Amino acid sequence: MASRADVTNKYATAYAKASKTDKGVMLDEVVSVTGWSRDNARRRLVAAAKTPPGPGRAVATPVRKPRAPKFSYDAWKVLQKVWAASGGQSGKCPVVSMRAHVDALERHGELVEAKDRYSRAVRTELLSMSAASIDR
Incomplete structure (x- = not known):
């Protein structure tokens, strides 16, 4: 066969x-x-x-080029900390209360600028994230 x-x-x-x-x-x-x-x-x-004839057969489909990341790696790492501190809620809840969570973590010394990847730029990224981005 x-x-x-x-x-x-x-x-x-x-x-x-x-x-x-x-x-x-x-x-x-x-x-x-x-x-x-x-x-x-x-x-x-x-x-x-x-499919056009040619030498050999394509074994796999071509891999599409990944999209450039919208948020930095530092922002994702800090988001994990904020998400854990907020009780692990889904994206719709933290997006509404992100500013309150970040402010509270700064007040209690959990997020200190220039320490553990946190900075003003990361704060701006966190506050601009959508619920879908947070869920990813």
């Missing part, structure tokens, strides 16, 4: 050009060889016919 990819590539172009009755016969052959369902075999044949 040839590999499933070889079988798919062999039948793909012929399947795209075939009539409806011939497509049914080809699907029966692909299903019997690969063990796939008819729907899966049809989907794979159509997809293989659309």
Whole structure:
């Protein structure tokens, strides 16, 4: 038995050009060889016919370039401390009370500027975070 990819590539172009009755016969052959369902075999044949021919087969889809981080690493580390001090609430609660939490932690000496990654820039980042960013 040839590999499933070889079988798919062999039948793909012929399947795209075939009539409806011939497509049914080809699907029966692909299903019997690969063990796939008819729907899966049809989907794979159509997809293989659309891919351009070339040397070799792409093993994996290309990895998309990650988005640049909006907040600094320091802000995330301080956010973890603020989140723990607030009782581990979900993002909607801390976003409303972030200023109160940060002020309280500063007052009690837990957040001291130039110590443990905390600074005015980090404070500004924390106060500008949305609930979705906090939940991440």
